[in-house]
Amino acid sequence: MRWFGGNESNDVEEGSSSGGGRGVLFGGGLLGLIGAAIYFFTGINPSQLLSTGNNSSQQINTVPGGGQESRDKQFARVIFEGTTVVWDSLFRSMGQTYKHPILHLYTDAVDAQGCGYATSATGPFYCPADQRVYLDLSFFNELENRFSAPGESAWAYVIAHEVGHHIQNLLGVSAKMDAARQNLGETAYNKLSVKLELQADFYAGVWAHYEALNHHNNIVIERADIDSALTAAHQIGDDRLQQKYQGRVSPDSFTHGTSAQRMYWFKKGYDTGDINQGDTFAAGELDR
DSSP states (O other): OBOTTOOOOSSEEEEOOOOOOOOOOEEOOSHHHHHHHHHHHHOOOGGGGTOOOOOOEEOOSSOOSOHHHHHHHHHHHHHHHHHHHHHHHHHHHTTOOOOOOEEEEESSEEEOGGGOEEEGGGOSEEETTTTEEEEETHHHHHHHHTSSOOSHHHHHHHHHHHHHHHHHHHTTHHHHHHHHHTTOOHHHHHHHHHHHHHHHHHHHHHHHHHHHHHOGGGOBOOHHHHHHHHHHHHHTOHHHHHHHHHSSOOGGGOSSOOHHHHHHHHHHHHHHOOGGGOOTTSTTGGGO
């Protein structure tokens, strides 16, 4: 993946803080698979079980310092801007205006405002209440070193997946999920959660389709980059993670989809570029 020279998003802030209200968060992270399940079904933010913090928050619009952290921040900002350019165009084609999300970069722990206090153990997540994508850049190292999904293409997939949740929020899907959570049991809600996450994977693929086609924001995506993103999708399937960390697979507890499903829907978005083909909630779609 080539991204140097691309414009960096100004829709970025940075800071860590304690406290927090409570809302629904949608995550694409790895430990977030477990964390989201704890949150949805117990009402307890899993980060509260892991650590506490008390840092101040500040907003920035520059990439400070140097070294790897500075490079990672620059990368995240360029990719985030790339998603904005693509979705701006797609929403215009639908006769709508794309409301930009905010990328919130933090270290260790953060108050996600409408979604409560979270630590980096939660993984990247999107908070519909404040329309922010929350990302601890250390997650990039987790992808490579712990979950065998290396490379910037895998990182870009994660960012695009979280932006996919923002698309769902703008289109009203997130509100329907929040309402459903009040009326469904655990198994039934899990099935809806899988559909939600797979649709975010599809939207990530749609972004990759147009980035590869038009090189928006000077981002160049090639076939090898798609293969890397598919590898990441495979590595973070519920079935693979459960087998690795629990020694068994429990389909009723899936919240993000199997490795095969995540790869299928990302690839479908990439192959078609047609947002109308991403209805993962349609009957029979999860049988693929």
